[in-house]
Every structure is written in structure tokens, then in C-alpha cells.
Amino acid sequence: MALMELKEAKDKFIHTWGTLATQWGINRTMAQIHALLLLSSKSMNADEIMADLQISRGNVNMNLRDLMDWKLIYKQLLPGERKEFFIAEKDIWKVAKQIAKERRRREIGPLIEAMEDLKEGIQPDTVEKEEFLKIVNDISKVSIFADNTMTSLLKSDENWLMNNFIKVFNK
Amino acid sequence: MALMELKEAKDKFIHTWGTLATQWGINRTMAQIHALLLLSSKSMNADEIMADLQISRGNVNMNLRDLMDWKLIYKQLLPGERKEFFIAEKDIWKVAKQIAKERRRREIGPLIEAMEDLKEGIQPDTVEKEEFLKIVNDISKVSIFADNTMTSLLKSDENWLMNNFIKVFNK
């Protein structure tokens, strides 16, 4: 890519972030608002975001709330201001942890629950049922493994893998 | 959940797999066909799948091809049969590895590329540009870390984490 001006690069960042997010099952506007706030040194209010991204007030409001649920942005009440301002978590490592945590909760949790439900509902009293339960059990094990792996990766900064990473990251 | 008959449990499995898949950004029908084949001891052809899930031929065809791209199912040519039959990979650990691999490729790869592009386009000749590049660089580092972590988890069965798991899994 050729040299760009900052404004152009920021727009490209916001646009790219939005496009990639849809690939991850995340709403495009939510990702764009997040990108905008990530790049903004000051906190922003709803009107500023509306103007910047050219989207409606309702859309901004709902996605700001979702971003707060994900703990990727925080509300900031400025003295002397009626409006609510929002600021993004700038520590990218925290952002990544937060996203991974949320996705683990949304994607792996329900899978584990569903397999448990199925296990409980079936008695292994025929060969066919045993075969079915084998699959359910295997999925159950893999998903619990994935869940544990995520948790141990995220939980402890003493983790060897993470330390290894942090060394590189803090250079 | 109360006790269920096998048919009921299989239907629930297929339905659940489809619903969860949409949460993971995977097409519902693709997931249901996958679930159906996972639970089937015999390989199935397009007509059988159409009848079973009550979906159109075009839909079955396109999702079978996607599932083959993901390497979650294989085409099986039976002697004396004109029709193509499909069978799912039954080793759930392989299935999980395959899914993780594909998602890594789709979700992390483009992110790394996009950040590299942005880095190249901007010269750090002002404070604002330096701040921008800091964020891009941090995201770049985190995504490369995630990519490496995935790769090392998946690549080697000599990996301590995986061995640890396999011991439990093979019990």
C-alpha cells in the first residue's frame, strides 16, 4: 500500500476493523465504534460518534451498550457535561483477553451445557445409544478441554505461555 | 431433561448443533448437515440428506462442498453407485483441530495482514502518527501471538498441553 495520510489510515483502520468483525460474528457497527474510540485520544459522546460514522442515534446507543457489556469501552462522566462520554480500553492485551473471555462464554459454554443435557437424557441400553453417547461424550470432553485451555491462558499472567508472550510484547 | 428416545436425542443434537453454529459465525444448514453425518454410521447421499433435513438440493450441494473445504466430511464413491456419498470425520479431536485451524485462517490471518498494510502506509513523523502506529503495532503483536499459540496448540501432539489432554481424552 502506498503512503497514506493519518486521516486516511484511521478511516481504513475503522473500515477494516468493521469488515473483519463480521467474519468473527460481531456486528459491524459495534466494531467500527470500537475502532473509532480506540483511535481517539479523547472520550467521545453519542453525537460525535453519530457524526463521525454517519449512523443513527439508536444504532449508536445500542452498540455503545453492547461494547460496555463486552467491557471494551467505559462510560466517562465529565464535570460540567450533561452528555455521557465513552472511552475505549487502550491496553490491547486487555482488549484481547476481554474478547477471548466473552467468546469463550458465548461459544463454548452453551456447547458444554447442550452436551450435558443430551448425556442425561439417554440411557446406554442399546448399541446405537452407546454410539450416540460416545460422540456426545467426545464433544463434551473436547469442549471442556477448550474451555480449560482458554481459561488457563487468560487467567494467570504467571502462565509460561503468556510470560513468553509478554516478554516479546513489552519490548 | 427427561429421558428421551434415540431419534429424539439425535434430532435435538442436530438442532442444537445448528443453533450453536450460528453463534460461531457458521451457517446453520452446514452445521446441521455436519451433525447429521456425524451421527450416521453409514455415508449418505444428497437425496437422503434433502429428505432428512427437508432442504433443497442446491442448499445441500453448496453446504456439502463447504464442509469438504473445511475437511469435516469426505466424499465416498461406492462401487456400483452413480451417486456421491458423504461421510463425516468421526474423530472428534480431529474435527476440533480442523475447525480451530480453519477459524484461525479466516479470523486471525486477515487481521495480521491488515495491520501489516497499515504499518507500511504510515511514516512515524508526527506524534499523532506514532500514537496510531502504537495501536496498530500492538494489535499486530497480539494477533501474531494468538496465531502462534493456536499453531503450537494444534501442530504438535508432543505439546505438553495436548498430551495432558490426550491422557484424559483416551481414558
Added chain:
DNA sequence: AAAAACTTTCAGAATATTTTGAAAATTCAA
């Protein structure tokens, strides 16, 4: 207490994704 400033909600509109099914393309047996 009333009004102004601001936030939230949500029904309908707009957009995006998935599905259908018939036509076109391909494969294979005779």
C-alpha cells in the same frame, strides 16, 4: 413543577444472508 437536555426503546424500513428450484453442465453407461 415545568422545561430543557439527554438517553432509551422499538416498530417499520433497509440491508444482508440464506434458500429454493429449475435450467445448465457434467458424468457415465450403453
Added chain:
DNA sequence: TTGAATTTTCAAAATATTCTGAAAGTTTTT
């Protein structure tokens, strides 16, 4: 070859998701 069997394609229809904007709700100021 021909034609029957099967697979693939793709435009249009159906469905699902996201967005808008005005009305309703809330908070703060006067």
C-alpha cells in the same frame, strides 16, 4: 454419440439481521 442420471449454478424468493428515527422515558436545571 446419445440420453439418462446426477451434480452444479445462480437469479429470484424467503428469511434473518441491522439500522433508522421519532416517540417515550429519564435526569438535571431553573
